[in-house]
Amino acid sequence: MNNQELTKAVWQDLAAIKKASTPDRLQQEYNKERRKKKVPVESTYQRCYPIRTKAKNNWLIFLLKTPIVQNYRGTNDISFYPVVYYFGPKGFTVFKPDTDSDMLFVYNGHVFTR
Structure with missing residues (x-):
């Protein structure tokens, strides 16, 4: 695959993820886990959820309290950060x-070994 095909595949996959019930389900799971573990409302609790799409791409969905929000109150205060690898x-x-910004950031393996 060339760069244009990769870019197109990533954006199509992301659109499919957002169209499905996956983000809502993960946000509900994150909210339930925060309450179960009694995480303080001012804490930035981060959770990573691995998923695999129909296109067989491996995604990591990071959910955490939005940094701007002082106190976590519910699913409206969750930030959604998807990455594919x-x-x-x-x-x-x-x-x-x-x-x-409709940009796609690419990180190669050598960045993570530093």
Whole structure:
């Protein structure tokens, strides 16, 4: 796959994830876990959920309390950070789509070994 095909596949996969009930289900699970573990409302509790899409891509969905919010009150205060990763000819590669700027950040394996 060339860069354009990879970029298109990542954005299509992200759209499919957001269209499905996955984000809502994960937010409810995160909220339930926060209450169960009695995490303080001012704490930035981060949780990672691995998922695999129909296109066989491996995603990590990071959920945490939005940094701007002082006290966590519910699912409206959760930040959603998706990343997709794979092992290619250049080694470990991570793609981080930024929905605010419509940019796709790419991190290769050598970044993580430093």
